[in-house]
Each structure stands twice: as C-alpha cells, then as structure tokens.
Amino acid sequence: MEDNKKNNFKSIIDKLRSSGLRPTRQRLLICKVLFGENKDFHFTAEDLDKIIKNNNEAKISLATIYNTLHSLKKCGYLNEVSISGNKTYFDTNTTSHHHFFDEANNSLTDISENEVEIKKIPIAPKGKKIKTAQVLIRLENDNHNQN
C-alpha cells in the first residue's frame, strides 16, 4: 500500500515529465491529492484549494491551482465536466462514462459505461463525427418512496 503510493508518486513524476510538465512541489502535491487515492472524484478548483488547505500541507495559490488543473486537463489526466451552471468541475475519471446529477445537493456521481446502453443514436451531421455520447441522469428527492 505504501509501496503503491510510492509507485504512484514516481509514476506521476514520470507522467508529468513525459508531458513536458516540470514536477514542481505544487504540481506533485496536487497530483498526490487527485491521484493518490485511487477512487475517481469530481471537484472544483476551490474544492481542491480547500482540501489542500485542510491537509495543511504548504499552501498553493489559487492561480497555480487553476494553472495546474488546466495543464493536467490538456495532458489528458483530467476531464472537464459542464453540468451545474456556473462552476467548472473536473473529473479524475477520464474514461468515457455517464453521470448522475443530484439536483437536491448539486452533486455529481459517476455511472460506469456498462450500466447504460444506448440502443438507437442519430447519425452525425455532414462533415461531423460523433466523439462521445454521454448520458446525464438528473435526480431529485423521492419523497413518496424513501426506500
């Protein structure tokens, strides 16, 4: 487990290097938070800022957080998800997948690709091709049947 983390850490340095990103203290810390645990999650720049502040490992300026998130996105280590209005959400899960969006608390959850099956899909307009087809399932509270 410790070994795993070390390996992850080392591989992160390599990944950054191979993408032309210098493995700076700030980038490593951010990557540790984002990719250290191996569960996928969604977050905003400010979420990440808070997590880092709470871990109270040396602080990172918000500007650097934004820079780094965009760099990681450009290199394909993060996806950007546009769902709830005005904030930019990032997703550590870069594979093709679907989402639940819970309107009661503005939270986003992954749905793995194989839990959804699309049977019929329109053809792309001329000169275009389909890049991805993602399903967004909006949830609301079920007051009649709380299970």
Place this chain on the structure above:
Amino acid sequence: MEDNKKNNFKSIIDKLRSSGLRPTRQRLLICKVLFGENKDFHFTAEDLDKIIKNNNEAKISLATIYNTLHSLKKCGYLNEVSISGNKTYFDTNTTSHHHFFDEANNSLTDISENEVEIKKIPIAPKGKKIKTAQVLIRLENDNHNQN
C-alpha cells in the same frame, strides 16, 4: 401567418397571466423574440440582449432580461442547458430531448426524443428518483469523410 403571430401574441399574454406574470412591455418583447418564430433555439442572456438591441425596439436592461429568463424558466416556458462551461444557455424547447454539441464551434442542436433510445439505465440511489435522462452527443469535425 400574421394571424398566427397575433394569436401567439395573445396566447403569450394569457400564458403570462395564467402564470401570475404581468404582461409588461419588456416581458412581451422578450416573449415575442423567443416564441414569435416557431423554431426552437438556444441562447444566452447576452445573446438575447443583442438580438433586442439589433431589432432596436426599445432597450431592456440586462437585469430585467435575467429576471425574465428566470421567471420564464420557473413557469416552464424555458429550459436551462448546462453544457459549455461558464455561460448559462437557455432553450426554448422545453420538451424532453437530447443534444448534439459541436465542439468545433460551440454550438448546440436539438435531437428529438425519438431519435435516441436508451435500453439500459441504472436505478436511482436510495431516496432519489430519476427526473430526466438526457443524452449529449459531442461532435467533432470529420476530416476523413466530409460526405
């Protein structure tokens, strides 16, 4: 056709009234723009502001445009679509439907409900129920086969 517009216009007044919205000059003008032509479209508050400015019918303050859009949304005459990042898009098509999003030019197009069929869908988490399931198909340019 003129009759149709007049009817639309009249029905808009009625609609507004029946939703408890006073048919003010500003609201009528906005509704005329949004629902006068009977094709569905997508727009931002600023788009609407420009359209109204260009038509150079009496100007409407941006704050009022925002207010009105939110009122119309609340009454179910508009849908809000969150797709391309930081701006809020509205959609005059309030029926359940899907979208193409063309990444080459950031444009959104409707896909009618019956062009898509979802075969398998996950069950909602406890205490929640599914409100809608919408498919977003991202498009990119097809450079190999322009048709």
Place this chain on the structure above:
DNA sequence: CTGATTGCAAATGCTTTGCATACAA
C-alpha cells in the same frame, strides 16, 4: 392606491492575467 416590475449601478463569485520573484534543469 399598492404591490409587482424595472433599471441602474454596485456587488459578487469564479476565473484569468500581468508581472516580479523563485525554481528546475
């Protein structure tokens, strides 16, 4: 009249930018 609506300008919230300082190679 009386409460709803408008319009302005100021305020807010998220994100980006400019630029001097610090750092990695």
Place this chain on the structure above:
DNA sequence: TTGTATGCAAAGCATTTGCAATCAG
C-alpha cells in the same frame, strides 16, 4: 544561466442584488 512556474493582486466576465423610480391592475 535560462526559460518555466509560482504567487499575489488586479482585472475580467457573467450573473445577482439593493433600492429608488415606474408601471399594471
């Protein structure tokens, strides 16, 4: 040393809010 990256504070947008003036019923 040399170009990259960081951090701060300021600027930039889209959107919202407060409040006085205006309008609809």
